[in-house]
Amino acid sequence: MGFLSRIGVALDSDLLARFDRFITKQGYTNRSEAFRDLIRDRLVAVAIEDPRAPVVGTVTLIYDHHSRLLPEKLMNLQHDHHDLIICATHAHLDHDTCLEVIILKGEAKRVQRLADTLIGTKGVQHGRLVMSSPTSYLSKTA
Numbered sequence: 001m002g003f004l005s006r007i008g009v010a011l012d013s014d015l016l017a018r019f020d021r022f023i024t025k026q027g028y029t030n031r032s033e034a035f036r037d038l039i040r041d042r043l044v045a046v047a048i049e050d051p052r053a054p055v056v057g058t059v060t061l062i063y064d065h066h067s068r069l070l071p072e073k074l075m076n077l078q079h080d081h082h083d084l085i086i087c088a089t090h091a092h093l094d095h096d097t098c099l100e101v102i103i104l105k106g107e108a109k110r111v112q113r114l115a116d117t118l119i120g121t122k123g124v125q126h127g128r129l130v131m132s133s134p135t136s137y138l139s140k141t142a
């Protein structure tokens with residue numbers, strides 16, 4: 001982390017009012033932290049657009065474990081890509097429904113491809129990938 005720099009930002013008053021309402025709703029108590037978070041969020045979004053960027057990600061899957069061969073297919077996919085997977089957590093939400101969260105780390109394009117395959121596996125009811133890039137990665141890629 002670098003030293004703290006102070007900057008002045010000129011904003012249209014209507015835009016500032018909208019920003020203040022937004023950050024209040026989000027629970028921010030000061031503008032500086034909200035600005036910092038927005039900047040970081042945008043930097044991460046741009047960094048992970050590079051297919052070769054090193055990323056971390058979570059894939060959340062919801063599925064019925066009675067779906068024919070589905071648990072085995074999901075397990076086989078994970079073993080086939082063990083180099084990308086840090087760990088997986090499984091929760092039995094009710095008698096039928098499973099929630100699985102898989103934590104991945106690797107090249108953006110490979111993480112995205114594996115997530116698409118997992119989410120697109122027949123029987124998966126809902127899935128989502130969230131990718132991020134830790135600050136230490138950002139400093140190397142930005």
Ligand code: NI
Nearest residue numbers: 091092097098
């Ligand atoms: Ni389960």
